[in-house]
Every structure is written in structure tokens, then in C-alpha cells.
Amino acid sequence: MRQSDTIFALSSGAPPSGVAIIRVSGVKAKDAVRHLCGSVPGDRSVDLVCLRAADGELLDRGLAIVFSAPRSFTGEDCAEFHIHGGRASVAAVIEALGCLDGFRQADAGEFTRRAFVNGKMDLTGVEALGDLISAETAMQRRFALANANGLAKAQYDSWRQRILYARAMIEAELDFSDEGDVPGSVAGEVWRDMRFLADEMATKIAGARKAEILRDGFRVVILGAPNAGKSSLINRLADRDVAIVSDEPGTTRDLVEVVLDLGGVRTLVTDTAGLREHAGSVEAQGIARALDRAADSDLVLLLEDVSDPIPVDVPDGMEVLRIGSKSDLTRMGAGSYDLLVSGKTGAGIGELIEMLRSVAIGRIGGWSSDALPFRMRQVDLIRDAEGHLRDGLNELTPLELRAEELRLAGDAISSIVGEIRTEDVLGHIFSQFCIGK
Ligand SMILES: Nc1nc2c(ncn2[C@@H]2O[C@H](COP(=O)(O)OP(=O)(O)O)[C@@H](O)[C@H]2O)c(=O)[nH]1
Ligand SMILES: [Mg+2]
Incomplete structure (x- = not known):
């Protein structure tokens, strides 16, 4: 993989499509346009062109755009061909580019990698761009877009500035301590700010779960006794048959998942094996999985048949909504549930969705523009920084070592x-991108 190669790839979705965009980046990007189209459009203007192979055969008619370095996505000279999205049209243009000297197909994420290397975006921007491409709901899109536009970067840059300032002050104190011209009050103020910063970092680490919900979704697990109506409920929520419904207890043994879009929040609902003792070995494994998944979830829907309530134990520490099912049969005992539903008639399902949505929104604190760490990588490094700050705050430590802790933070x-x-970190991040991005 050479940085000096000019790279190209289909950057739009898989053909066939109405239009396909082939992106080129590198020192020879303009040569590509000259070879295929005969001339090169002015910088950032669009020309309608005929694309031809080396032997003069017409490959397609389309648009060509040139972005001169550094004003391009990658920071290098870039070109784009907007052509017809047929498989053969795309293949022909890709093949023609491949025949040019010094050109090769881009690796996954290579355009973005060049953008990063050329200082067009920071690493959190890269991570957010990946999230933006896989975003399915409005909230995921909003969060990813804010970070792609530098929300997280601004946060980290300001932290860095504060630490740099503190280091400068403390190092000045070290250098000039004999002369005594750094007033003690400045050092006191600096350490006070570092204490605030450490607390701020701790708050951000605690907020990582919110970011996880915004990015990956809110996780709901349905638990209950066999035949409580769990599978009927998930089918209602999904609005299609995803789980087998049967009056034979112990039908659902593996986890069945559906993804819902609850007012923009991606929500993952999981149906599970009914909880009961004396289950066979396969069913018992299903029950173990159900409990594992519940322990990992944001909310448990504990379902109980109102016409035949069989209490089950839910392990401690989980937030639970108690749902009475089969409300079409009887409404007795309604008071002991948060909500009554019927998988059969659909009664209460709208209210349940609304309830889930409001719990999910409550959990992300009605996120609007708060910078939150949104990768484990970021959380781990903040935790590192916080640890060094706390060590640096220890007044019993010699000042040189306290300054060193600031540097590490x-x-x-x-x-x-x-x-x-x-x-290795870069390799991991960029390999998660698709070709052409
Ligand atoms: N009357 C009535 N029967 C239901 C309702 N939901 C499920 N059932 C019946 O209860 C039995 C068990 O349902 P199922 O969804 O498989 O329960 P699970 O074992 O908890 O997944 C099936 O015979 C369903 O037809 C409901 O809301 N009303
Ligand atoms: Mg079931």
C-alpha cells in the first residue's frame, strides 16, 4: 500500500443503481480525467464528458469533477466520475482506470485514511464518519454527524489546551523556583483547574453508556414464564412473525432479536426462552442465555399472563417494566402491572412503544449536543488521562513527577x-470502513 499511488474506487452503493460515483485521489487524479475524457474541467466545476478507453471506445457519458489539493476530501488532488450505475458501465470505467500507470484500486477506508494523514480530520472524526455511514435512525445520524463535524474533537482539544497551560505554569515554577517569581496562587489555581478537569473526565466516562445507546441502540429484553406471550409480543412489536408462537411451553430456546426505530432511537428488542425450573438441557441453555442477555440490557420487560400469573425471579439490579399479557382474557389484577397488553388483539402495544421510547429518551438525557466519548478506545484513554491527573494532584509527590503526570495525561x-x-490502532479503525470511503 503506497501513499504515492493514485487510488480509485466505486464510492456509491453496489450496482445496479441510477448513478454511480467513482472517486479518484492522488497526484495523478487529473491525469485520469485527461486520459478518459480528453480534457480536464476547471477546479470544482462540473463537465458533461464522454469517457473513453485507451483505444477510443466510448465507455459511457457522464459528469467529471476535479477538486485540486488541498481543497478536497482527502487533501490530495481528487476527481469524481458520475456515470450510469449499471454493472458493466462501472466495470468498464474501473478497468480503464486500472490500466493507467501509477493507479490502483483503493483499500477499505483508504480515502479517509489519506484525509486523516493530511490533517483533514482527526481520529474521532474518522470514527464518527464510520458511524454516520452505518446510521439507521435519526438520533444515530444526528450524533454521528455532530462528531463528524468536530464535536468530540473540540472537547478533547480544549482539554489538551488546559493541560498544556497547566504544564507551562508548573514547568515555569520548576525552572524559576529559586527566583520565586511564580506566585504560589498561580500554581494553586492550576491544580484546582486540573482537579475540575479530572472530575469532568469522570463525568464523561460515566456518560459513555449514553453514547452507546445513541450509537448502537437501546437494548430491551423480554423475560417471563413459558407461555406468557413473549413471542406473540415481539411479533406485534416487529409487526411481523419473527418468533414462533405456540402453546407448547419451551418453544423459544434461542434469542430472537428485532430492531425498532423508536422516535429516532435505534432499539434492539430480544425475545427469550421462558424462565422455568426443570427445563431440558437445550431449554436450560436458552434460559441461561436469556438471563445473560438481560444482565447486559438497558431494560427488562417482565411479562406475566394476567389470566394465569406465574411469578418468576428476575436477577437483581435490572430496571424492569412489569407487563401483564393476554389482557383480552381478563383484566383482573391490572393494578399490579405497569401496563396491560394483548399480543392477540394488539391492545396496549402503542402505549408500550411509547413507554419504551420515553425510557430510552430518558436514558440518553434528551441528547442534543453534549460531547460524549463514543468508542471504548476513547473511554479507555480518558480513563488513562484522568488517572494521571489524579496522580499529578498528589501534593506529596515531588513537583517534577507531578509535571510528568500532566504530560502523560x-x-x-x-x-x-x-x-x-x-x-495498529489506525489499522483497526480504517479496516472497518468499506472500499470507496
Ligand atoms: N388470548 C391470548 N392468547 C395469547 C396472547 N398472547 C399469546 N397467546 C397464546 O399463548 C400461547 C403462548 O404464546 P407465546 O407467544 O408463544 O408465548 P411465549 O412462550 O411466552 O413466547 C400461544 O398459544 C398464544 O397463542 C394474547 O394476548 N391473548
Ligand atoms: Mg416464546
Whole structure:
């Protein structure tokens, strides 16, 4: 993989499609346009062109655009061909580009990698761009877009500035301590701010769960005795048959999942094996999985047949909504449930969806523009930085070592935005992108 190669790839979705966009980036990007179209459009203007193979055969008619470095996505010279999205049209243009000297197909994420290397975006922007491409709901899109536009970066940059300032002050104190011209009050103020910063970091670490819900979704698990109506309920929520419904207890043994879009929040609902003792070995495994999944979830829907309530134990520490099912049979005992539903008639399902939505929104604190760490990588580095700050705050430690802790805290934050980077981290991040991005 050479940085000096000019790379190309189909950047739009899989053909056939109405239009396909083939993107080219590198020092020879303009040559590609000259070879295929005969001339090169002015910078950032669009020309209607005929694309031809080396032997002059017409491959397609389409649009060509040129973006001169550094004003392009990658920061290099870039070109785009907008052609017909037929498989053969795309294949012909890709083949013609491949025949040019110094050109090769891009690897997954290589355009974005070049953008990062050329300082067009920081590492959190790269991660957010990946999230934006896989976003399915409005909330996921909003969160990813804010971070792609630098929300997280701004946060980390401001932390870095504060640490840099503190280091400068403390190091000045070290250098000039004999002369006594750094007033003690400045050092006091600096350490006070570092204490605030450490607390701020702890708050952000605690907020990581919110970001996880915004990014990956809110996780709901349905638990209950066999025949409580769990599978009927998930089919209602999904509005299609995803789980087998049967009056034979113990039908559902594996986890069945559906993804719902609850007012923009991606929500993952899981149907599980009914909880009972004396289950056979396969069913018992299903029950173990159900409990594992529940322990990992944001909310448990505990379902109980109102016409035949069989209490089951839910392990401690889970937030539970108690749902009475089969409300078409009887409404007795309604008072002991948060809500009554019927998988058969659909009664109460709308209210249940509304309830789930409001719990989910409550959990993300009605997110609007708060910067939150949205990758484990970021959380781990913030935790690192916080640890170094706390060590640095220890007044019993010699000042040189306290200053060193500040430097380490700053380095951890620099690693989040990619200012300090290691090849394996980059490889991991960019490999998750698709070809053409
Ligand atoms: N009357 C009535 N029967 C239901 C309702 N929901 C499920 N059932 C019946 O209860 C039995 C068990 O349903 P199922 O959804 O498989 O329960 P699960 O074992 O908890 O997944 C089936 O015979 C369903 O037809 C309901 O809302 N009303
Ligand atoms: Mg079931």
C-alpha cells in the first residue's frame, strides 16, 4: 500500500443503481480525467464528458469533477466520475482506470485514511464518519454527524489546551523556583483547574453508556414464564412473525432479536426462552442465555399472563417494566402491572412503544449536543488521562513527577484525536470502513 499511488474506487452503493460515483485521489487524479475524457474541467466545476478507453471506445457519458489539493476530501488532488450505475458501465470505467500507470484500486477506508494523514480530520472524526455511514435512525445520524463535524474533537482539544497551560505554569515554577517569581496562587489555581478537569473526565466516562445507546441502540429484553406471550409480543412489536408462537411451553430456546426505530432511537428488542425450573438441557441453555442477555440490557420487560400469573425471579439490579399479557382474557389484577397488553388483539402495544421510547429518551438525557466519548478506545484513554491527573494532584509527590503526570495525561488526550498514534490502532479503525470511503 503506497501513499504515492493514485487510488480509485466505486464510492456509491453496489450496482445496479441510477448513478454511480467513482472517486479518484492522488497526484495523478487529473491525469485520469485527461486520459478518459480528453480534457480536464476547471477546479470544482462540473463537465458533461464522454469517457473513453485507451483505444477510443466510448465507455459511457457522464459528469467529471476535479477538486485540486488541498481543497478536497482527502487533501490530495481528487476527481469524481458520475456515470450510469449499471454493472458493466462501472466495470468498464474501473478497468480503464486500472490500466493507467501509477493507479490502483483503493483499500477499505483508504480515502479517509489519506484525509486523516493530511490533517483533514482527526481520529474521532474518522470514527464518527464510520458511524454516520452505518446510521439507521435519526438520533444515530444526528450524533454521528455532530462528531463528524468536530464535536468530540473540540472537547478533547480544549482539554489538551488546559493541560498544556497547566504544564507551562508548573514547568515555569520548576525552572524559576529559586527566583520565586511564580506566585504560589498561580500554581494553586492550576491544580484546582486540573482537579475540575479530572472530575469532568469522570463525568464523561460515566456518560459513555449514553453514547452507546445513541450509537448502537437501546437494548430491551423480554423475560417471563413459558407461555406468557413473549413471542406473540415481539411479533406485534416487529409487526411481523419473527418468533414462533405456540402453546407448547419451551418453544423459544434461542434469542430472537428485532430492531425498532423508536422516535429516532435505534432499539434492539430480544425475545427469550421462558424462565422455568426443570427445563431440558437445550431449554436450560436458552434460559441461561436469556438471563445473560438481560444482565447486559438497558431494560427488562417482565411479562406475566394476567389470566394465569406465574411469578418468576428476575436477577437483581435490572430496571424492569412489569407487563401483564393476554389482557383480552381478563383484566383482573391490572393494578399490579405497569401496563396491560394483548399480543392477540394488539391492545396496549402503542402505549408500550411509547413507554419504551420515553425510557430510552430518558436514558440518553434528551441528547442534543453534549460531547460524549463514543468508542471504548476513547473511554479507555480518558480513563488513562484522568488517572494521571489524579496522580499529578498528589501534593506529596515531588513537583517534577507531578509535571510528568500532566504530560502523560496530555498524551492520552492527544492519542484520542490521533495526534499521537500507533499503526495498529489506525489499522483497526480504517479496516472497518468499506472500499470507496
Ligand atoms: N388470548 C391470548 N392468547 C395469547 C396472547 N398472547 C399469546 N397467546 C397464546 O399463548 C400461547 C403462548 O404464546 P407465546 O407467544 O408463544 O408465548 P411465549 O412462550 O411466552 O413466547 C400461544 O398459544 C398464544 O397463542 C394474547 O394476548 N391473548
Ligand atoms: Mg416464546
